[in-house]
Amino acid sequence: MTAPVICLFSQDLRLDDHPALCAAVASGHPVIPLYVLDESTDWAPGGAGRWWLHHSLVALASTLAAKGSRLILRQGDHAATIAAFAREVGASAIYFSRRYEPRAALAQEQLKNALIADGITCHRFGGTLLFEPESVFTGAGGPFKVFTPFYRACLAGPPPPAPIPAPDRIPAPGTWPASDAVEGWRLKPSKPDWSGGLRSAWRPGEKAAGERLADFLAGGAAEYPQQRDRPDRDGTSRLSPHLHFGEISPRRIWQMANFAADAGGRAGIDGFLRQLAWREFCHHLLHHFPQIDRAPFRPEFASFPWRDDPQALALWQKGRTGYPIVDAGMRQLWQTGWMHNRVRMIAASFLVKDMLIPWQRGAEWFWDTLVDADLANNAAGWQWVAGSGADAAPYFRIFNPVLQGGRFDPDGAYIRQWLPELAALPADTIHAPWQADDATLAAAKVRLGETYPHPMVDHGKARDRALAALKTIKKGEG
Numbered sequence: 001m002t003a004p005v006i007c008l009f010s011q012d013l014r015l016d017d018h019p020a021l022c023a024a025v026a027s028g029h030p031v032i033p034l035y036v037l038d039e040s041t042d043w044a045p046g047g048a049g050r051w052w053l054h055h056s057l058v059a060l061a062s063t064l065a066a067k068g069s070r071l072i073l074r075q076g077d078h079a080a081t082i083a084a085f086a087r088e089v090g091a092s093a094i095y096f097s098r099r100y101e102p103r104a105a106l107a108q109e110q111l112k113n114a115l116i117a118d119g120i121t122c123h124r125f126g127g128t129l130l131f132e133p134e135s136v137f138t139g140a141g142g143p144f145k146v147f148t149p150f151y152r153a154c155l156a157g158p159p160p161p162a163p164i165p166a167p168d169r170i171p172a173p174g175t176w177p178a179s180d181a182v183e184g185w186r187l188k189p190s191k192p193d194w195s196g197g198l199r200s201a202w203r204p205g206e207k208a209a210g211e212r213l214a215d216f217l218a219g220g221a222a223e224y225p226q227q228r229d230r231p232d233r234d235g236t237s238r239l240s241p242h243l244h245f246g247e248i249s250p251r252r253i254w255q256m257a258n259f260a261a262d263a264g265g266r267a268g269i270d271g272f273l274r275q276l277a278w279r280e281f282c283h284h285l286l287h288h289f290p291q292i293d294r295a296p297f298r299p300e301f302a303s304f305p306w307r308d309d310p311q312a313l314a315l316w317q318k319g320r321t322g323y324p325i326v327d328a329g330m331r332q333l334w335q336t337g338w339m340h341n342r343v344r345m346i347a348a349s350f351l352v353k354d355m356l357i358p359w360q361r362g363a364e365w366f367w368d369t370l371v372d373a374d375l376a377n378n379a380a381g382w383q384w385v386a387g388s389g390a391d392a393a394p395y396f397r398i399f400n401p402v403l404q405g406g407r408f409d410p411d412g413a414y415i416r417q418w419l420p421e422l423a424a425l426p427a428d429t430i431h432a433p434w435q436a437d438d439a440t441l442a443a444a445k446v447r448l449g450e451t452y453p454h455p456m457v458d459h460g461k462a463r464d465r466a467l468a469a470l471k472t473i474k475k476g477e478g
Ligand SMILES: Cc1cc2nc3c(=O)[nH]c(=O)nc-3n(C[C@H](O)[C@H](O)[C@H](O)COP(=O)(O)OP(=O)(O)OC[C@H]3O[C@@H](n4cnc5c(N)ncnc54)[C@H](O)[C@@H]3O)c2cc1C
Pocket: 228, 236, 237, 238, 239, 240, 241, 243, 244, 275, 276, 277, 278, 279, 280, 282, 339, 340, 341, 342, 344, 345, 348, 366, 370, 372, 373, 374, 375, 377, 378, 379, 381, 382, 385
């Protein structure tokens, strides 16, 4: 009987454009698809990510079944569990996609070392990124720290490899090993009201990811540069959770988007591909600077006078700051597991600059509540806003939540959707209800301090305080 090989799935929960799976099938051995849940690591999936993972595993099991295969689930320490499984089934080799997060990359190294003694070979493949982090480097040969030259270097090099189709059949072993039941992992939240919001907003799985891409390319993509900053419009792809869980490959997106551009004009699509490249840049940064998930990229920020204020943090988390655009974003996040990028920037700026709360507290909350929570993108996004990142916003840029709201949600439609208690306010006061006169508030049935909070800080004063705090570290730097 031919020894089986294992195809290990992790953040590549698809069959399309899966180089590791294709190589496993091409080996001519029976293939056992395996997923291992390791909750002992830091940055194990948060609440919303666990919900998504549950449904994505169910979807993957069903697509594998259609190819004559099966998904085997096991739980425990990554390297030890996989090594034990490989011995249990008498595997001759393991095929898997490369991971880039420091802990996951280390676990893959440990796995390789654990299997060498048993003569089991490990085969690692790309496919999760368009450009491997070592393949893009500056003139001096080092990693990039600024996005635009990074992207220029990506475009100047060889194009990403073309995606490869899913195998027609996946050869099965004579007998299947035992598997955990996904329901037994209790990945779904215990509060049904929470998952209800996620369920109505999303459809996890490879099939849904492909459909979302096709819809986006046929619809909003052409107008992407004009619409992408408008939280009141459906102007972005919403592919982020599908990309995080690897339900669609970036190479497939790159190819399909370029086909669409060739057929219907480049401008919109190029803007979208540039944004997709931010994901590449964030992974490039995390790979080369593996401490950025916790520590500021710019060391001078270690002495920033942050405040410890659990009550303020809780008001921000609940969407009760009194600044409508911040609160609408935080409620969108809680109810759907996703927040528009422009509002992520405004809400994050409010926490770190108006409240002086460490960006790590915000990143942790996003980690728990975002369906697309992604170590590279989240850490880089927060550090960018905090000003402590590699390619950060200038330290003096402090988003004004009222002006940002008026500019990017001019009619107040986004506020009305997520803050129904303000829905009847006119557009000229909906982003600053405390500026409305008594008659306007009464007509809209808004009672500040009762139906909706007063602003928890005065933005002008908070801005001055943040600039003063930032100056202390700028001085230290000099
Ligand atoms: C404070 C903060 C935290 C963030 N945390 C995350 C996170 O945990 N996970 C995450 O995927 N994104 C994160 N982002 C980036 C961005 O907000 C989301 O990727 C985007 O809103 C997802 O929506 P979309 O798929 O419709 O994006 P689109 O505009 O359609 O973009 C297409 C894809 O490009 C990538 N992308 C777009 N913008 C960015 C960006 N600024 N940085 C990195 N990749 C990008 C995403 O994979 C996205 O799906 C964060 C941004 C900020 C400011």
